[in-house]
Amino acid sequence: MKAIATALAVCTSFLAASVVLAQSQKSEKPPDTVAPKYDPAIYSELQKAPEKARNRTNPLQNDPEAVAAGAILFEQHCAECHGSSAQGGKKAPSLHAAEVQCATPGAIFWILTNGVVRKGMPVWSKLPEPQRWQLVRYIKSLGGPVPAVESPAPKP
Ligand code: HEC
Numbered sequence: 733m734k735a736i737a738t739a740l741a742v743c744t745s746f747l748a749a750s751v752v753l754a755q756s757q758k759s760e761k762p763p764d765t766v767a768p769k770y771d772p773a774i775y776s777e778l779q780k781a782p783e784k785a786r787n788r789t790n791p792l793q794n795d796p797e798a799v800a801a802g803a804i805l806f807e808q809h810c811a812e813c814h815g816s817s818a819q820g821g822k823k824a825p826s827l828h829a830a831e832v833q834c835a836t837p838g839a840i841f842w843i844l845t846n847g848v849v850r851k852g853m854p855v856w857s858k859l860p861e862p863q864r865w866q867l868v869r870y871i872k873s874l875g876g877p878v879p880a881v882e883s884p885a886p887k888p
Pocket residue numbers: 773774775776777778779806809810811812813814823824825827832840843844848851852853854856867
């Protein structure tokens with residue numbers, strides 16, 4: 733329960749920060765001086781996950797090894813497009829974006845299973861399900877206050 737509350741708080745501040753960012757960007761002129769900014773529409777695919785898929789919980793949610801295992805898989809399969817720390821690259825958007833961080837684990841799992849093939853995101857159904865859930869844990873670890881490799885420590 734506490735974990736959920738924390739996640740919600742993180743997401744809320746994330747979204748608030750991106751709104752502020754969007755507003756401050758509006759008042760500034762040349763968009764070509766900022767780092768590649770991806771259209772939020774890119775992430776709209778996550779919204780299309782059917783409710784049942786979205787509500788699936790990650791069976792590895794409490795597995796302390798899952799984030800590190802996911803990081804290795806990410807390096808092997810995803811970094812060439814999304815960048816070595818998922819910051820975004822020439823071929824694919826950042827996964828640190830609020831749209832991804834606030835999506836449910838089930839929605840991210842659904843994207844990995846189905847891909848967004850027509851837009852260049854491959855299908856990952858060939859990876860066994862536990863590996864896909866490890867990737868979900870890794871992706872989710874990027875946005876929160878918790879460092880990617882450590883298991884969550886309670887706040888003082
Ligand atoms: C060949 C390049 C490529 C590889 C490899 C790749 N992706 Fe992607 N990915 C993309 C592109 C392009 C998009 C944007 C798709 C869109 O416009 O919706 C994307 C989007 C995503 C999204 C956001 C979903 C959305 O709504 O678009 C997630 C999450 C994601 N990728 C995770 C991964 C993971 C995890 C891996 C490794 C297992 C991976 N990707 C490998 C190209 C790639």
